[in-house]
Amino acid sequence: MTDLLRVEGIEVFYGASQALFGVDLTVQEGQAVALMGRNGMGKTTTIRTLCRLHAAYRGQVWFAGQTITTLPSYKAARLGIGLVPEGRRCFATLTVTENLIAAARPGAWTLERVQGFFPRLAERAGQQASTLSGGEQQMLAIGRALMTNPRLLVLDEATEGLAPVIRQEIWAAIRALKAQGLSILVVDKTLSELKPVADTCVILERGQSVWSGTPSQITPEIEHRYLGL
Numbered sequence: 001m002t003d004l005l006r007v008e009g010i011e012v013f014y015g016a017s018q019a020l021f022g023v024d025l026t027v028q029e030g031q032a033v034a035l036m037g038r039n040g041m042g043k044t045t046t047i048r049t050l051c052r053l054h055a056a057y058r059g060q061v062w063f064a065g066q067t068i069t070t071l072p073s074y075k076a077a078r079l080g081i082g083l084v085p086e087g088r089r090c091f092a093t094l095t096v097t098e099n100l101i102a103a104a105r106p107g108a109w110t111l112e113r114v115q116g117f118f119p120r121l122a123e124r125a126g127q128q129a130s131t132l133s134g135g136e137q138q139m140l141a142i143g144r145a146l147m148t149n150p151r152l153l154v155l156d157e158a159t160e161g162l163a164p165v166i167r168q169e170i171w172a173a174i175r176a177l178k179a180q181g182l183s184i185l186v187v188d189k190t191l192s193e194l195k196p197v198a199d200t201c202v203i204l205e206r207g208q209s210v211w212s213g214t215p216s217q218i219t220p221e222i223e224h225r226y227l228g229l
């Protein structure tokens with residue numbers, strides 16, 4: 001398998017305050033990787049840095065065989081990094097279909113295919129995004145990222161704040177996308193939900209990657225030490 005994304009030793013500052021102290025992670029083509037860690041450990045900062053929404057002070061990011069460490073974010077998106085940001089961030093006053101079309105780039109994921117994948121987005125086609133339920137907004141956020149025809153789908157806390165039954169629906173969608181061959185990087189905290197999806201887990205602790213392995217290698221000790229409350 002070839003590396004699609006490789007992050008090496010990234011360090012990031014917010015003003016004078018350092019948030020990342022050396023994060024390494026790799027996503028191979030077709031793989032699903034989970035980025036885990038307690039609140040405030042640097043997961044969102046890592047994702048925003050590899051999407052080029054933050055500058056790395058040190059370290060390197062490679063995507064699809066080229067270094068993207070200094071690329072503007074729109075160019076990183078064009079190379080095929082599709083971000084589903086924390087908080088969903090759809091255009092509230094646009095309809096569901098307008099949101100999808102606004103993100104479209106040529107490729108196998110068309111409006112029809114996205115609507116087929118999430119039938120709810122077809123049912124709600126003319127509805128303003130702001131009037132959708134949380135779960136539907138999350139489907140729209142994923143649908144928007146798919147419309148960019150990404151090579152890597154990056155999901156930041158995709159199931160946060162959703163009811164259990166809706167969480168299951170979102171996880172089922174993520175599993176289906178993986179089964180279709182999409183490479184995925186997912187930030188989440190719930191190990192039981194990540195287990196059926198993730199090939200590899202990377203754990204962050206105080207802005208550093210401190211552990212990586214398969215979900216089944218996460219012992220109760222590791223869980224308690226790095227992921228427990």
Ligand SMILES: Nc1ncnc2c1ncn2[C@@H]1O[C@H](COP(=O)(O)OP(=O)(O)OP(=O)(O)O)[C@@H](O)[C@H]1O
Binds near residue numbers: 014041043046
């Ligand atoms: N805009 C900002 N300005 C200053 N510090 C920030 C900013 N955003 C995040 N930080 C700090 O950077 C560190 C990492 O935050 P980050 O949001 O990346 O963590 P996280 O693991 O995604 O947390 P959560 O699970 O709560 O979303 C934290 O100490 C946080 O306070």
